Amino acid sequence: EDQVTQSPEALRLQEGESSSLNCSYTVSGLRGLFWYRQDPGKGPEFLFTLYSAGEEKEKERLKATLTKKESFLHITAPKPEDSATYLCAVQASSGGSYIPTFGRGTSLIVHP
């Protein structure tokens, strides 16, 4: 069974204090790993897709990396507007491969 575990559950940072969110996964062959941002009361907003170990993607202050067991979302010099819940999901390359498995998310609060 595919599993996704995100840590920490909640993270409080001061503005400018860089940190990383973790997404550990177990999947029978990885088709893709996805990071989403979710603001309160809204649907998840797509951030990145990673396909293979060693891959990295960047968008503004965010950088996502992938290994064979986990992914990190690095946040460099965060701003209060980066406050949100960050969801990780994986898509397997076998079986019901189009069904994603989500983690519970990391709630990030950035204080000014």
Next chain:
Amino acid sequence: DAMVIQNPRYQVTQFGKPVTLSCSQTLNHNVMYWYQQKSSQAPKLLFHYYDKDFNNEADTPDNFQSRRPNTSFCFLDIRSPGLGDAAMYLCATSREGAPGYTFGSGTRLTVV
């Protein structure tokens, strides 16, 4: 812009009064999903349509039903909402063979 649109954004219904949530997409994706998300939890898949084929998750209550009259539209019907059904309901779409999912903004359901 191609997108996934959910209506309404907020829905208040009475205990036991049937309610229908709607989702439309302009992406021409063949797979549509309905998720239930409660506070601080991962989105929970209720069911999905692969083209016209309906796929129900084993633990989705019978109280929840869905219709997909055409490629663009999908409906979630809650026959007799209980207080425990109050949640955010998310619609998502994907295309066979392509990784990734697009979410709507969600419908926040309140049961009074």
